[in-house]
Amino acid sequence: MKKILVTGGLGFIGSHTVVELQNEGFEVVIIDNLSNSKIDVLNSITEITHKKPDFHQLDLRVKSDVKNFFDHTKIDGIIHFAAFKAVGESVEKPLEYYENNIGSLVYLLQEMRDRNIDNFIFSSSCTVYGQADELPITENAPIKPAESPYGNTKQVGEEIIKEACNAHNLNAIALRYFNPIGAHDSIKIGELPLGVPQNLIPFVTQTAAGIRKELSIFGDDYPTHDGTAIRDYIHVVDLAKAHIAALQRLLDKKNANNFEFFNVGTGKGSSVLDVVKSFEKVSSQKLPYKIVGRRAGDITAAYADTSLVSKELNWKTEKTLDEALDSAWKWQESQL
Structure with a gap:
């Protein structure tokens, strides 16, 4: 049984990926500093899978704590989610984003190098493309100057991983995802931002629940069919399963290069008003x-060309926008 470290494993995408890892028979170790998650999620994961992951509360920005963890825990691979992730907030707090998102990544890669640990999956983002010249976005699209410090941490993060793979014989896959939404079918885990949501869907559900007065739609003058920005919204369970497929590719030594990257989305763009109508x-x-x-930092439109990830990882989305929003609403209702 392979033991996989999931950093940020109590967060939104992390927790769903932990569930899928356990469902596939992996032993899971979670690191989370609880800066944007709750310890209750650990119990919810255990209720779903009937298996409690090994949990360590530590901050990956503290190098000595990272080293101490690896001194006492042997692992076979890492899925790295632990990062700050709000575009708007990153514009306001760039130094915090660089410290957290870049520093923690470097410390993890140093431990992998020093201990001959292979198999690294990086939580990347379609923000690395900026506003792409052509849609849908393929993996061949040029990496544009980042529109936000958050996007830049993903670009720089990929560069660091690629160079580390070349220098130290590591193997890694970066998954560039589009916009994860929804909740697990059990409605035991979902997106639970602390404070005011930075992402669209939890703001939608909290507004419908009466927690927020109204939804703010940022701009209706974009060159799109209804003037609002377009994104590719992917169900979080589909996204979690893409991580399992990527990890298995590395474990089976089927990767074509020591650093690979794949777009992970539905291949379909939906505007903010499309989402509002679907939710209603x-x-x-x-x-x-x-x-x-x-x-600040927002682009007009982004949606994925998923042909490469479908071919190489034998993965594709199964759930629709309506299904994702339905699960997100049920999750919100469960929190009231």
């Missing part, structure tokens, strides 16, 4: 919203 349909809730100015 599946939830039977009327959603109050107002149009406000564009937000």
Whole structure:
């Protein structure tokens, strides 16, 4: 049984990936500093899988703590989620984003190098493309100057991993995902931002639940079919399964290069107003919203060409936007 470290494993994507790893028979160790997650998620994972992951509360920014963890725990691979992830917040707090997202990555890779640990999956992002010249976005699209410090940490992070793989004989896959949404079918885990949500869907569900007064839609003057920004919204369980496929590719030594990257999305773009309409349909809730100015760091449109990930990882999405929003609403209701 392979033992896999999941950093940020109590977060939104991390927790769903832990569930899928355990369902596939992996032994899971979680590191999380609980800066944007809750310890209760550990119990929820255990309720779903009937197996409690090994949990360590530590901050990957503290190099001595990272070293101490690896001194006492032998692992076969790492899936690295632990990062700050809000575009708007990164514009306001760039130094915190660079310290956390880059520093922790370097410390993990140093431990992998020093201990001959292979198999690294990196939580990357479609933000590395900036505003792509052509849609859908393929892996051949040029990496544009980042629109935000968050996006830049993903670009730089990929460069660091690629150079570490070349220098130290490591193997890694970066998954460039688009916009993860939804919740597990059990409705025991879902997206639970602490404080005011930075992402669209939890703001939608919290507004419908009466927690927020109204949804702010950032801009209706984009060159899109309804003026609002377009994104590729992928169900988090589909995304979690992509991590399992990527990890298995490395464990089976089927990777074509020591550093690979794949787009992970549905291949379909939906505007903010498309999402609002879909949500109102599946939830039977009327959603109050107002149009406000564009937000710093936001781009017009992004959706994935998924042909490469489908071919190489034998993976594709199974769940629709309606299903994802339905699960997100059920999750929100369970929290009331």
